[in-house]
Amino acid sequence: MKLYTMAGTCALAPNIAIAWADAPIEVICLERGQQKEDAYLAVNPKGQVPALIFEDGDVLTEVTAILDYIGAAHGGTGHAAHTRDTKLGRKEAEALSFLSSEIHAAFKVHFKPSLFANTPKTEKAARHKTYWRLDKYFEQLGTRISETEGPWLLSKKSYADAYLYIIGRWVETTPMELEDYPNLLAHQQEMEKDAGVLLALERQGMTPRLYIVDEENSEEE
Numbered sequence: 001m002k003l004y005t006m007a008g009t010c011a012l013a014p015n016i017a018i019a020w021a022d023a024p025i026e027v028i029c030l031e032r033g034q035q036k037e038d039a040y041l042a043v044n045p046k047g048q049v050p051a052l053i054f055e056d057g058d059v060l061t062e063v064t065a066i067l068d069y070i071g072a073a074h075g076g077t078g079h080a081a082h083t084r085d086t087k088l089g090r091k092e093a094e095a096l097s098f099l100s101s102e103i104h105a106a107f108k109v110h111f112k113p114s115l116f117a118n119t120p121k122t123e124k125a126a127r128h129k130t131y132w133r134l135d136k137y138f139e140q141l142g143t144r145i146s147e148t149e150g151p152w153l154l155s156k157k158s159y160a161d162a163y164l165y166i167i168g169r170w171v172e173t174t175p176m177e178l179e180d181y182p183n184l185l186a187h188q189q190e191m192e193k194d195a196g197v198l199l200a201l202e203r204q205g206m207t208p209r210l211y212i213v214d215e216e217n218s219e220e221e
């Protein structure tokens, strides 16, 4: 089996899930632009990543569907996505749906404003509105993390954290700042201590960000 990814994209979430589950799935990293070339369009006509290719040629797309599959088929009992028949499993499904349909969708306005407006002025207005929405969502997520006593979004580490990690990295491409959401920043820091996350980043041509504090050389007390 193969997972198609591309640097900087939401495909990092299933890539992390594969690392956590130690699933026998090859991770292939496309160069930016290849997702619109004929060779990849023949695999996934949506021209987007992620896409999971099965041995029989079947193709599964959509981050949350792929995460569900990895959890069910390879996750073992250590992962919430292994079953939806527990409180954690249900909450993970809820969180993944929220991250995809609300937050990822709001980022689309930032990344591709031309899909939502047709002049530079209205594109700017659309982006402005989406930052306002994202601020509300980040405040909600921060509250959620504090309710679980952190650093994870749910009561334990789950695939929702894998999706939240890449979403958190997109903040630096906006005029917003992760430092304004301390629980989200702490979440990013914890994720970058995880060996599976570091492996997935490497496989996807990415490096950890600024989030890890060098405690020995830190000027903080």
Ligand SMILES: N[C@@H](CCC(=O)N[C@@H](CS)C(=O)NCC(=O)O)C(=O)O
Residues within 6 Å of the ligand: 009, 010, 011, 035, 036, 047, 048, 049, 050, 061, 062, 063, 064, 100
């Ligand atoms: N709803 C899709 C969204 C996938 C998506 O937006 N993929 C982006 C990367 S995060 C992509 O491939 N962008 C490149 C493009 O659209 O050309 C999912 O959940 O998988």
